[in-house]
Amino acid sequence: MTDDTAPTPARQQIFGQQEGRILERLAALDPDLMRYVRDFAYDTVYERPGLDLRSKELIACALLVSLGSPDELRTHLRGALRAGASEQEVRETLLLCVPYLGFPRVVAAFAQLQALLDGQKKAPTREE
Incomplete structure (x- = not known):
């Protein structure tokens, strides 16, 4: 993992052992991009109730x-x-x-x- 942020249930379920590789790939493109994907897409949107x-x-x-x-x-x-x-x-x-x-x-x-x-x-x- 590229950050101290613990995986959320959605990230952990979706990515499994690939999470570190996926976040490192995104961070290599741009660290802010990686944080946006991780924090907003997965830790906010994917953790919403309803579905x-x-x-x-x-x-x-x-x-x-x-x-x-x-x-x-x-x-x-x-x-x-x-x-x-x-x-x-x-x-x-x-x-x-x-x-x-x-x-x-x-x-x-x-x-x-x-x-x-x-x-x-x-x-x-x-x-x-």
Whole structure:
């Protein structure tokens, strides 16, 4: 971890053991950016009541498909699975994007999901 801030339940659930790597990557881009993402996006918005973390992550996946953000999408696909979404729920979320966003973005999203699932199969004891 790049800071003394303890992980919140949402960050811990979504990122797992990848949290330090993710925050270090963001801090290398810009330390303030990392703090904004960590403190606002995850420690404020993600900790709000009203939606469970699984739902928030499925929504985040759909939004990231719409933005065409593959690196962030892979993080949140992993996060959705870690937050309790089934593989089928993730697949259905991606398929729901087709009529709104088109096939190219959804095909790219499925490629990210497949890479993630393949990685989990190759190293089932290592946390993705």
